[in-house]
Amino acid sequence: LAKTTQPISMDSYEGQEVNITCSHNNIATNDYITWYQQFPSQGPRFIIQGYKTKVTNEVASLFIPADRKSSTLSLPRVSLSDTAVYYCLVGAPNDYKLSFGAGTTVTVRA
């Protein structure tokens, strides 16, 4: 499994865009990238998944450069309710033992 590195924490203010970059230098050819969000006392929730270029859904965008050695989760116009831990995972389609590291704690302030 590719090792991932992401910042431990990030602070932001309501209405701003938050970008969290995850490094995965040894990503394999068939690995995909998935992001989850976790609120206190809840299980993680799937946000977005991608393989290359850009993926966008109603919640976030995922930017993946051509070399795929990193990826950036972009949260547009955050609100206080976006305060959570965000996890970046990298794995192949048949990798069931995905690694949820420490994640990035995002704190949104008023």
Next chain:
Amino acid sequence: GAGVSQSPSNKVTEKGKDVELRCDPISGHTALYWYRQSLGQGLEFLIYFQGNSAPDKSGLPSDRFSAERTGGSVSTLTIQRTQQEDSAVYLCASSLGQPSEPQHFGDGTRLSIL
């Protein structure tokens, strides 16, 4: 629709007792996962089921831990002779088919060993 349901939501027990944690996955989800999360930490993978089969049990911390899944649905995680270091939140997730499918998590069972 109904999500992943875990019970009990909280469990307090004495050291040395056995505990059983239950997970009801989303109907139709063939894959089921158990994780453990200690306070302020990431998720530690415990075991994965595809249908009723668990191809890899190496994530279970010790032989006091066991898990089963019957009828391709409900799963139970059993911890025998609990120790204080077993205190954590135990999370269950399910997904459609392949591991690449997004996992849907329950809210966990918070286990406290006195």
